[in-house]
Amino acid sequence: MTVVDVHTHMIPPSLVETIAGGDGPDGIGVEEQGGIPQLVYADGRRYPVRPIFGDVAAKLEQMDGDGIDVSVVSLPSTHLPYWLDPKETARLCRVINDGMSALSAAAPGRIYGMASVPMNEPRAAAEELRRARRELGLAGLAIGTSVEEIGLDAEELDPIWRTAVELGTPIFLHPYRSMTKEPPAELADFHLSNVIGNPLETFVAASRLILAGALDRHPELTFQLAHGGGSLPYQLGRLDHAYHAVAGAGAAAAKRPLAYLDHFLFDTVIFEPRALEYLISLVGAERVVFGTDRPFEMADLSGTAIAKTASRCDAERILGANALEALGIEPAVASERVPDRQRSGL
Template sequence: MAVTGNIRAGVVDVHAHWLPDDLLSLPPGSPLGEMNDRDGNLFLGDHPLFLATEAMTDIDAVIADTATAGLGARAVSAPPFAFPVFFPAEADDYITAYNDHLEQAVASSGGTLVGLGLVRVDDVDAARREMARLAGMPGIAGVAVPPLVQGRSYGNGVMREVLGAAVDTDLAVLVHPMQLPRPEWQDHYLVNLIGNPVETTTAVASLLLSGVMDELPDLRICFVHGGGCAPALLGRWGHGWRSREDVRHGSSRSPAEPFTQLYFDTVTHDPEVLRLLTAHAAPNRILCGSDYPFDMAQPQPVQFLVDHGLSPDALEGNGRAFLGIRP
């Protein structure tokens, strides 16, 4: 179902996070513990997140910060710590509660917020049931999902079927990394600085080389952080596709072609990386993103894009098309 109603005019930020106070406990199995407030600052277990708790939990603060950033509207989704991936069969109540809270938050925002809900990616029947419910909620545009779960991505199996369910229910899909730990990334915040773009890159490659976009041409799917390393590796993937049967056996087109069907946000932190992304992606698939309210957020998302040649009108139109916002 398309998002209808009076969504505020202006650039749409598709990549921002919100979680209500009473769901800071996170779904079952969170490996780092619950999110918690300490003197107005947000922690994940004992790890500081270096942001004010109200920026993540207070919907009025989110709305005010959206206006301050020069945005018309913002699509909010759960932080990746809240993805129901560790014990998903035990997370249905958490998913339902988050999506109900999200519907209420969006309805109270005066057209400033659009919602991207939670859904399981391990069970296509459960995903379909919740997507059908989300599709009936005014102001809910789609779902936010992780790029990888237990070493698998969207090239085959249940995760691929979940994308088909999103198409069937006319929901957008935002793919956000989870900072999966690896021993070599334990220092210097490398789990984010390297891990996040690598997770995203893996999911992009899985999608392109498995023929998902041939099977699901109407899929509206966005990869955050500028697609990770994917724009820089697209030529390498194309060479492999032309040279090796095991690379191309799942797809009928060189990866550069279906790449133009994917959406990407603009959280690149570097104008040269932004130029590389816009050189490979379709102009109508570039979306404003911020990663609000995290410390790795693009602090002035609109100004960054305008300063480097992107049109606010085009960005607004692209965001509305991705989210299915219609008059």
Template sequence: MDVIDMHNHFIAPAVIEFLAREGNHFATKIVERDGRRFFLIREKAMRPIDGPISNAQARIADMDREEVAAQAVSCVPFLMYPDVDTALGLTIAQVNNDAMVALGASDPDHFVPLASVPMQNPAAAARELERAAKLGLRGVEIPPKVVERQLDEPDFEVFWDAAEALRMVVCIHPFEAAPAGALSRYFLGNLVGNLYDTGLAAALLIYGGVLERHPNLRVVLYHAGGALPALVGRLDMGYRLVPECRSAIPRPPSSYANQFYFDIIAHSRGMLGHLVKTYGADRFVVGTDYPLPAGLAHPVEEVKALGLEPGDEDKILGATARRLLRL
């Protein structure tokens, strides 16, 4: 089985060059620390620039060592910039998407790039998704919310229409540059906040009827589904007890779970095994968060440790990703 990693990140050199010139419009600048370069976002969040995060060829040796045949590459999540105005959001998306197309063309055996779109303007996001599809990109990464706007709100319907019609898999990835309150401590913005944001977005897509209206929509929830798996039972309870929870959907929330896919980044083999048993191996794809340190260093080992039947193992390692990416 050719292993496909569906959750990893890349900063294209063209994007670095663009932000070196225009970063002041995005509250982003390039700084140096101990001989290394970083993006500094909103004067708070530091993200590395050098090494395999921005060097495609440097990734291949790591992929070979971990038996990963191809990466479905997405931008680092802060580059989605959902908080800037539409013109800026569209510009950075187009710079990124054009660079991702070039990456895929330069080495199609190793890289299957995903798009980004300006979700602060859903109509513009839909148009850029159409352009990305014509350029050959196979999916899109989006944030779980747009500042305080949620993905089930009516104006996002034009984006969901386009994603379904274009058969573009939608990968939801959270990022908060400057988390507030308790989430600002102990790295909890990443460890807890990211999972909460993903779970909340998934719950809204269910209760808001987005999945009901778009039965062919395919959504990947990074980080093993975030908080959603722990919420499904309570969402069903809400459906039984609360009229509002039934206003947009005709059946229990758990029945929509088969429209979601999850990566394997659970950081607990016991939990990952439970999730695979609960939702089925065909709902899971390899994800690593490569090359960031909070990801999985040995994804194939993680899957093989579950002791699955060969057919189920193959689904997680590559077959489901190939289907989602239409390879």
């Protein structure tokens, strides 16, 4: 059984080096604290870049300990540079993607990088996506749930979606930071901007893609939703009811919300076996993919929950087969992977 982690993050060392060397955009710097570089933003945000984020050997060691064969890595969404001038965003995305390609090349068949593109300049984003896929061989596209104040359903983003379809590109949709940047007072403490805000961001983004007609304009688009789809699977009935019952709620969508589930894959980062069991029953095992959110403190390593809530066949799909098919990737040869008997908790 091949285990594929579709929700895990790395930061290319070349990105940190570019910023530390003075070649980064205004508003982002690098400072060291306790021997660990920190990405420091003009708005006061600080993020330590621990070795596990960029050291391939450390990443592989962690994967082996977790029983994971393949990691599909994306930049943490807090570092997506959508807030910059579009030209600066495009320049930084090239650095990010070159770095993701280097990480992939350092562990072929075990680490696959996802591209970042300048979503705030759609035509440049389409060009960078072509480069990332055709020249760099990156496995897919990772995006935030919004582009600052622009929703993913906006027609101005259509060039990106057309290019993604043209290239057969899977899209990983991850909460951006609309809830953590300026959270409502009720979410400002207890880590609620993450615990509640992140699933809410995904729910809002997916709902708008459905209700605003974006998935009708691009019927071949598929999005992998982080954190089990956020609140979407558990409030889908409410969304569907509003479509039928409230004037204007579904005016732009060709079908009821329940009919769009085939446009989404849902990862397993939800921590609770009963919630995972419900997710599988709602969308089918063929639409669920394994993820961890490593290396963050909100990582979910409950791989045993999958075995408890699914048949052997469904577990094989969820743990790896679905991701391999969706991404069109090949794992490392068996001798280079972790034997099943050595897997921790899977």
